[in-house]
Amino acid sequence: MEMEKTKVTELQSNHLNLERNLAAARAHELVQKRELNSAADELESLKRKYSRETEDLSADLRKKERELREATEDLRLARADLERERESVQTLKTTVESQSTAHITLTAQNNALTTQLAALRSSLDYSSADASNMRMELETLRKRYTELESEIREAEMVRRKLHNTIQELKGNIRVFCRVRPLLSSDIPPELSLTITGSLSSALKTNTEDIKRIREQCLAQIDFPDQRDHKEIVLKSSSESAMGQERKEAWNFTFDKVFESDSTQADVFEDISQLAQSCTDGYNVCIFAYGQTGSGKSFTMEGGPTEETAGMIPRAVEQVFQVAEYMKSKGWEYKMEGQFLEIYNETINDLLGKGEFDKKKHEIKHDKGSTRVTDVVVVPLKSSSQVRTLLSMAQSRRTVASTLMNERSSRSHSVFTLRITGTNVHSGESCEGSLNLVDLAGSERLNSSGAGSDKDRLKETQNINKSLSALADVIAALGEKGEKSDKHIPYRNSKLTYLLQNSLSGNSKTLMVLNLSPLATHLGESLCSLRFATKVNNTTIGTAKRTTRVSS
Template sequence: MEAERTKVAELHANQLAMSQQLAIARTQEMAQRRELDSASDEIDQLRRRHTRELEDLDVDLRRKDREIRSLRDELSTCQDDLQRERETVAGLKATLSHQSTAQVALSTQLSAMQAQHGATQAQLDGQHRAYLDVTIELEAARKRITELEHEARESETLRRKLHNQVQELKGNIRVFCRVRPLLSEEAKARMLFPDKMDHKEIVLSSSSESATGQERKDDWMFSFDRVFEPHCSQAEVFEEISQLAQSCTDGYNVCVFAYGQTGSGKSFTMEGGQTEATAGMIPRAVEQVFRVAEQLRSKGWEYKMEGQFLEIYNETINDLLGKGEFDKKKHEIKHDAKTGRTTVTDVNVVPLASSTQVRTLLALAQSRRTVAATLMNERSSRSHSVFTLRIHGENPLTGEVCEGSLNLVDLAGSERLEKSGAAGDKERLKETQNINRSLSALGDVIAALGEKGEGKNDKHIPYRNSKLTYLLQNSLSGNSKTLMVLNLSPLATHLNESLCSLRFATKVNNTTIGTAKKQTRAAITS
């Protein structure tokens, strides 16, 4: 038991010791737990601080990341830039090397050119000296040209005066006679041309049986300024007329009439055919006027031309350049006493710039006449056609002004009443009477002008007796030049008509206007 008691005491002591130990352990544990708590607090604090630091670091990290990215971007841009710069530098290096080569070449070239420049300069100096010489020569030549131009202008003025004197000496009224060739196998009248030198004479002969059965021979001789035989060409006729075309560029009024019976060659003489050889007096005169105007341009003359083309039928004026097929307007003739200009109301006056334009104009007039002819029974040969070319010239260098006109008149057929078969036909009778009246009025006017020219200054000129003479009043009077071309048919059946025409033309031919009296021989009758 004791052992048990001892054992229990031991156990009890053990238990006590153990309780003490437990208490100590508990105290220790408490202390440790406190330590643990404080350590845990510390850990918490540390953790929180760590977390904060971590967060700060995270923010820092992200910022650094961004900075790194931006720096990377910048770096990449810089690298790109650098690459580009490198390429540019490489390019510049290449260019530099190329330019260095080019510079070497250019330097060589420059040296060559400098050498050449030296040579050229020397040449230039030589040329400059030559230029100075030429300038002096040119100045002298210019002076000479001015002198020559002045002389040319003076000689042109003198030429005009002399030309006019020559025309006046030839007579301001001239008559040419032209016999057309035979066109068929018809019987030919006996016509002789005895004057083989001057071509001024024509003789008509006829033989008939008298009442007593004896043969009677008649010869009639007429003399004109020029007689053109049937073979004479348009050019030969124009040669004589061209002087007058020159006069109108000199400021004179010129009238050219074609007189003769129907079919005697008036239209052929005035208008002519389509070829150059057969072209008539109108196209030739117009061409000459334009040619002369062009030539005179070098002497300072400037010309303006205008044209009109009228027809006088039954004492009524028709405009051949009017619009439409047939002219129905009423036209009046007006004379301006101050300017000496004649105008016709409501007619087309066409400014003319070239002779080709005139040809077109003539063709237009011709086509209108053809229309009228078909409408009114061969009216063209029963009417007078008057083509007028007005010329206005000015010379600013000499201050001269001139105004001339060229009137080219294709007169109506001159056949007498019986011949034309007009007696029975009222309309035809009126036509023929009008034609005869106007033709004799023309003869009277020219005769009166001739008398006036011979000194009868108070002589009345009956211009108003017909539309034709009234229209041409200003172109016939004063210092005007008039040419009548008498056209004759070569036919035997037309002999009497030809004689009438020749007598009429002789009346005109015996007229003088101006200073020179004409040499005329009286007609002889045996």
Template sequence: MREESMRRKLHNTIQELKGNIRVFSRVRPLLGDELLGMDSDVPQHINFPDPDKKILELEKLAGITPNEVCESVASVRRGSNNKYEFQFDRVFPPSSTQTEVFHEISQLVQSALDGYNVCIFAYGQTGSGKTFTMEGRGTGDNRGMIPRSVEKIFATRDDLLSKGWIVSYLVSFLEIYNETIRDLLVQSRSQADSTKHDIKLVGPNTNEVFVTDLTTVEVQHQDAVQVLLKRALENRSVAETKCNERSSRSHSIFRMKITGSNSVTAESCVGLLNLVDLAGSERLKESGSQGQRLKETQNINKSLANLSNVIMALANKETHVPYRNSKLTHLLQNCLGGSSKMLMFVNVSPKEECFQETLNSLRFATQVNQCNIGQAQKKVK
């Protein structure tokens, strides 16, 4: 039994040395019609120059209009030939498989199993591959990080049981649309439409929050998660008929609460694994938008900006962290900061016409990544 505690400690030390905030960038392949008229299926304006897979180079080829906002990004090293170089903890080129990507995050799933709170985000413009990364497609090789995380969690179950642990896995799945929480695991649509959800503190002396009247499902087998993902998809598509492409304008949070207790060693642990598919980060113009669309735009811009404010405040060790300025960070407040671990995927579209949005996304990611460096250095002291 001591052996397991030692392993947990060691694993956590390694994770801390790597930094508690990490950033990965993933470029999806060109698909379908996007390939028409192209010489190859790899984007020509995105390069992966280093063998260590940490650098992504964006190249402004002839014909792309320069943009002043991005020219002034100090953190971006701009070399000759209109090249912008970005460095992340890991860069995944278009040919990367879901298996390769999961390999890099599986250590964080292990941390959740060990009783830490973990948040994995997918950030990027609509169509860049966030949902493909998180949920994936089907049950085969293209299945995403959510089903693979659940599989990993179940793969350790027998071992834990044999060591005297009693474990339980509780899943919830919700979306935040226009600062309103919607339960994606409800059985009936009328229930989803009529139930109002609030975020409340679990108790007086904790920062742990819960969502009122939210469906939580105890998962007994790894395959059950596919049923839940399907139910969530149906609940989302119902909402979509009322407001098309709604899913790209909402954040979704898949959460697995892992509880373990061991009567032999008197140990217990609770870990929360959050897999967050963020709303599309494209800069939507507020001017010209009206009514519902304007409200959506403002809410997305506000909540994504607040997410980065929270990360900055944590990195700078500020006394006030503005968790409560948006539903997203309020809900995740006990999973960001402290001993929690965070990873952000910045998903990138390979389309050349998306150059500007790609630059914006990579810029955002670079800011987040700098928090990583700050924190990692502190640990080494």
């Protein structure tokens, strides 16, 4: 029992120990539970914390990823940029290389230029010295130039004086004679039929046919003076009543004789000097005289081409050329033109508008210049204007007469170019005129067939009256040389009265006698040649230019 008691006691103490252990274990468990709970709490808060941190980290990660992508893109762009930069660097490198080559060349050039510059500088130093010498020389030359200019002006005045003295020595009335060529229209139909081929209007070719026809149609006209061209000889042979051959020859001498092959330019060459005188203040008068169809209008007005242009357009052109040339000598010219017709002693304005033979025009003379009332005076600005005036006049005549040639054959036409000049340096002024007159046909009464027609008779009488008035005036002027109070019958015809100032001693006159080459016109040609000889034998006093010097 004791043993049992000890055992119970032992068991009890064990039990107690166990209980104590249990309580301790329980307390420990409680502690442990508490610790567990707090650990769970802690775990929970850690979990939450970690989850937050994980989220933050994920967000961070996403952000980093985005940044990474962006950085990658930036890197790609940067690489592309870099590539481009590399390329441009390469290009620049090439450029730099070529630039440096150029630089080397330029440096070499620069060096050469620097050397040149130095050389130039030193030559410039010499040149500046030269330049100042030259400036002085230039000044001297300028002075000399001014002196020479005034010397030229004086020389020009002397030249003009000499030119006019030559003209005066040649005589103030000169006569030229011009024979026109044979025309196809001159050939009678019965003869022209025998010609093979076409006919040119002026028969210049020398086929056998034409030679034969020439011989049959042409008058025998010789030009013996082949050096000076001053003589013309008309010959005829006829049979006397006794059957003997009678030969006759008539010699005439003029200032110039133009053969049938002479051109308008040939004739003008001898006229141009005279035409030019009007720019020096002279009154110049050029007449075309001759029977109908002898070539007066052709000589004065001419044809439409440059080659066939007559004396009027050529003279006007010449006057314009002289005026242009004289500009450099200080001369300024004003020119105006008028174109009149005298038909049956009535003046008509070929540039006017009114009806022909209706308007009354009066001739007025005042201090050496002549004006006609109520006529159109055209200011002339260029020589080409004259062609327009000539064709205007021609169409006026065509309107006035259905047979224009008939009217122009029976009227005188007078183209007048009036010229006034002033010299801006010397104050000198001058006034001249150029009258170009196409006279009416000079044939005698019986040969114009006037007998049967009253109007034609009146026309022919008027023409003859005015032509003989012209001859009388010229003759009286010739006689006046000896008697200064000699009456000159200018008023005997409209033509002489109109041309009074251009026919008097103060002017220069030229008569161009036109001759037909036809044998049938031999008688008329002789009459014309005798008339022209009378004119040619007249000496009219010295021409004077109309000049003034302004004060």
